[in-house]
Amino acid sequence: RYLHQLDSADRQEPSLARATKTVRLKDKIATLKEEMRRLEKLEARMLATPDQQISLTDPDARSMATSGRGSGMVGYNVQAAVDTKHHLIVAHEVTNVGTDRPQLSSMAKQAKTALETEALDVVADRGYFNSEQILACDEAGITVTLPKPLTSNNKAKGRFVKQDFRYVTDEDAYICPAGERLVYRYTNEEKGLTLRRYWTAACQGCAIKGRCTTGHERRITRWEHEHVLEAVQQRLDEHPEKMRQRRQTVEHPFGTIKSWMGSTHFQMKTLKRVGTEMALHVLAYNIKRAMNIMGIAPLIAAMGA
Structure with a gap:
């Protein structure tokens, strides 16, 4: 054949x-x-579209930044404010903004309103670091503690970073590691921020210039509200244990809810429906926490009062 x-x-x-x-x-x-x-x-x-993104499965879902470099996923960004004593979720929000940086003041103010307090201490991770957001919290009477992300690779190269330069308030000048004064030169606006520029003419003859800059001179930039950021850094330096406390606090409810969900996707689609789904998860979590803290009978009595 x-x-x-x-x-x-x-x-x-x-x-x-x-x-x-x-x-x-x-x-x-x-x-x-x-x-x-x-x-x-x-x-x-x-x-x-405004953000130049579209999703073919959920019109409101957007690309979310993840911890892996060059990686990401399409979904929603869940924000939560958790109290350190009882691990209750006092405020939450679901957004389709891909990063946490614009979320700090909004969540802090929601938590402050929910707790009905005049002052509030907030601890967040470095993903929330945003100068304008921190300033908005400060103006609202909210004390923020969070680490500043390292945006320069100078430290990895063995060079001095901005933290190595000491600012002298009375003189409005910076003192460099070699002891020279970097004086104020001019002010300009960049990305909506008013920035002051400082440098010295002594860099060319400096013995440690190679550890400082490869340019003609080392320049330092100072935001007009830099003192607010310096206060944040000072609080972190004085209380480094707060970052461990943050992990123990906020990761607890997220881990619990993810365990209930099976670490899978939201069942709903569109921002409004996903927000409702998350609100039900938060409600269930808070009720279960209250049952563990107060007991079932006292909780029922308190709810009926």
Whole structure:
């Protein structure tokens, strides 16, 4: 039978085989062109959105930053403020903003309102560090403690970083590691922030210039509200244990809720529905915590009072 098939193939006209192959290739090219047109339409839709993102499964879902470099996932950003004593969630919010940096003052103010207090101490991780957000908290009577992310690689290269330069308030000048004074030169505005610039002319003859800068001179930038950020850093230096306390506090409810959810996705779609789903999770968590803290009978009595 196999030899018979070979003989049949040998007798087949070459033009027929070629024609069949040509038709197949044309079909594939037509399919690829159709896919390109579909993708071009999606690209036009994507570029027309404010954040230049679209999700084909959930219109409100957006790309979320994750801890892995160059990685991410499409979903929602859940924010929570947790009290350190009882680990109750006092405020929460679901957003589709991909990072935590714009969330600090909003969540802190919600927690302050929920607790009905005039002053509030807030501890957050470095992902929330944002100068304007910290200033907004300070103006609202909220004391913030969080570490500043290292945005410069000077320290890894063995060079001095800004923290090595001491600011002298009375003189409005910085003292560098070599003991030279970096004096104020000018003020400019950058990304909506008013910044003051400092440097000295002594860098060229400095013996440790190689550990400081590769430029003509080392320049230091100071925000007009830098004292607020310095107070945050001072609090962290005086109480480094607060970062451990933060992990023990906020990770507890998140870990518990994720365990209930099976560490899987939200069941709902769109921001409004996902927000409702998360609100039910938070309600269930807080009720269970209150049962563990107060006991079932006292909780029922308190709810009925």
